Amino acid sequence: MKVLVPVKRVVDYNIKPRVAADGSGVETQGVKMSMNPFDEIALEEALRLREKGHAQEVVAVSIGPQAAQDTLRTAMAMGADRAILIRTDAELEPLAVAKLLQAVVEREQPGLVSMGKQAIDDDMNATGQILAAKLGWPQGTFASEVIVDNGSAIVSREIDGGVEVVSLTLPAVITADLRLNEPRYASLPNIMKARKKPLETIEADSLDVDIAPRLKVVSVSEPPAREAGVIVKSVEELVNKLKTEAKVLP
C-alpha cells in the first residue's frame, strides 16, 4: 500500500503571529515557517505503518510556493520516500486544496491519505473531509489511534465526552489529532539523505482544477488588548463590581 501525506507550510507554532501593518492579513514576510504540526503527526503515523509492514511507500505532497519544498525536504528527512510539490503562488482555500489533492490521488492511487486534522494558520478543519467526499472514500477524522488490518482501518476518534471507534474500508482518508503519536526528530544523516531523495514539481495550473477563492477577506485585526486586573478588598466589593461594572450578575 502507498500512503499519501499532504503537508502544509505554515508560520511556525512558536512564532506569535502579527497582523501586517496594512491590516491585510498575518505577516509572513521574514517569519519562520515550518510543517503544520498536525501534518507531522500524520506523517509519523504513515512512517509507522510502513515500518510495521502495512505500507510500502510514503509520499509527501505540499501545495504552495517554491519555498514549500523546504517542508517537503523535512518530510523526507523524517522518512518519506519521495515528494511532490504542487506549485502555486495563489491563496488557497480548503476546497481548492482538496481538489488539487484529488488530482494527485487519482495519479498516485494511494491506499490511504494520512493528513492533519487542520492547519494551525487558518484552523479550517475542512480539507480532509472535503477530499474524502470528493473521492467518495470513507473518512476517519480526529484520529487518536489507527490500526490497519486486512484492507480496513480501525480508527479511534476523539469526540466530545469520549472516544468513538470506526472501521473504514480502505482506501480512506484519516486526519490526525494531537494525541495520535509523538513525531520523531529528523537525524543528521537522514537530513543529508533527504537532499538526494526525489522531489517532483507540478505546476498547479497544469492540473486543470478551478482553484479560485470563494471567500473574500474583509479585514484582519488583532484581539483587543486585555485590561489590567484589579485586586478587590472584599467579597462585597467583588459582587458589587460583577453587578455594576461587569454586569454579569443581576
Add this chain to the structure above:
Amino acid sequence: MTQSPNDAQNAVEREEMAFDVVIVGGGPAGLAAAIRLRQKNPTLGVCVLEKGSEIGAHIVSGAVIEPKALTELLPDWKERGAPLNTPVSEEKLLYLTKQGSIPVPALHLLMPQMDNRGNYVVSLGDLCRWLGQQAELFGVEIYPGFTGAQLHIEDGCVCGVVTGDMGVDRDGNHKSEFMPGMILRARQVILAEGARGSLSHDAINHYKLRENADPQTYGLGIKEVWEIPKENHRPGFVQHSFGWPLDNHTYGGAFLYHFGENLVSYGFVTALDYSNPWLSPFEEMQRTKQHPAFRPHFEGGRRIIYGARALSEGGFQSLPKLTFPGGVLTGDCAGFLNMPKIKGTHTALKSGMIAADAVSEALRSTNPEAQTYQERLQNSWLWSELYEARNIRPSFSKWGMQLGALYSGIDSMVFRGKAPWTLRHPHADNQTLIPAKEAPKIDYPKPDGTLTFDRTSSVYLSNLSHDDNQPVHLKLRDPALWNEVNEARFSSPESRYCPAGVYEANTRDNGEKYLQINAQNCVHCKSCDIKDPTQNIRWCPPEGGSGPNYPSGM
C-alpha cells in the same frame, strides 16, 4: 570533557560522521569561516552546527555594521542581494542628564571610532540568513537545530564535536522519540559560538587558553524592534547615548537606529562589571525610552520583537590564546568585538576569514594546531584596530564615565591609540558586586504597557520554543551556595539582571528561601553564566532548536 552531563547519555551508542571542518555557531564568524574555507578549497567537507531552529534565530545585534570585511569576503555582496539597504544618514552621540541631553560635537574628530559614515544599519539576523544561503551556494552543509554539546577529545586533541541528545525528559530518561547525539569527527573544529560560548568556555579552561590574558569582561545588550508610522521614520538615523540613567561608575548606554521598512531598533547595553546588585539592566533599558531624547521616536509605534544577548567588551587585553590542538576560537567567543566602535560584526567576519585561512593551511600539514592563525591576525587590520582601541573600555572602569570619556578623547586624538601603556581589566565580572546592604536601592518606574513593559510581555515577543519536559539547562552546581552568597549577601542579583525572568527568589512554606529557575524563559543571553558571583550557575545548551526564534528585522 568527553564525559556526558548525565548518566542516561553515557549509556547510548553514538553514530559518527566525518567532515574536514566542523564549525559550531551559524553567526557572522562561523559563516564567514565556512564560506572562506570552501572558497579556498571547494573539496573540503564543511559542516556548520547552529543551536537555533534556523540561521538567525538566536542573533541579536544593534546593528550598524562596517562593510569592510564583508567586501573582502564577498566583493559582489550587492549583486548577491546582501540585506545592507539602509546607509547611515545622520548620527548623534548624546550625553544624557535626567531630562536633558548634550550632543557630543564634531563627533568624527573627537571620537573617530564613532564615525559611522559609510556604514549601514542592518538586521544582523537577516544578514546571517543571507550569509547562510551564500554558504550553502558554496557547498557548506548547515544544520540548524543541532547543538554542540561537548568537544570530542582524543589523546589531548579535539577531534570533533558531540551533538546534543534529543528527546530526553526532565529526569534524564529517554522519551519514545529519543535520538542520541552524534560524534561529528573533524580534522579541525572552529568555535564561533558568540560571547561566552559553552564549548569555547570548555576549551579555554581545558587548554588554559586564558593564562596570559586579562579576564574577559562582558556587556548585556537588551533590544527591542519597533514598527513606527511611516511619517516619523528617518531611514539611517543613528543615535547613541551615555550618562543617565546609569551612575558614573557603570558603563553602558542606549542605541536607537531607524532602518528597513518603518522599523526602529532600540537597545541598551549595560557592562556586566557593574557593582550595585540592585541594578536591573532590563529596567534601565525600559526607563531610558522615557527620556525626551528617545521618547518621540516611539510615538504611535508598536513593539514587535524583544531579545537579549551578552557581548564581549574586553577587547585586545582579554583575547585568549586562539588555537588549541584540533581547533580555533573566532568571533565573539574569542572576544573580537571592538567596544569603542560598539561593533563586532566586521571583526567577527574578519576573524572567521583569517581562521579559515589558517585552518585550511593546517589541514595540508600534519600539525594538529592551526598555528599561523595568530601571526595572520597580527598582520591584519583587525589586530591594529583592536590594539588602537584597547585603552578606551578599561579607562571607563578605572575613572568612571566622565573622566573615562575625557581620557578616551585624548587617547584617540593625541595618541591615536598608540599610547605607550596598556590599561588592564583587573577583574572578572562576577567579582565586582558589593553587598546589597551597602548599595543604594534603585527605584524603577512601573511599566505603562505602551512605551515601557515588564519582562513577561517582553519575552512573549522572543517567540520562545522550549519543551518543558527536558532537563533544566541552567544548573546550580551547589544550591546551598545560592542561599549563602547570592541571597544573603547580594539579595538575589540574578532575579534582576536576567532579562527574561528566568530566576525568582522564592520562599518555601517553612520560610526557607530558594531559587526558582524558569529555564523555559531563557533567551540564551548567557549573563547568568558570566555574572553569578561564585560562578555557581552553569549554562548548558538545551535541546537543539530550543530558545528564541527571533524573526526577520532582529
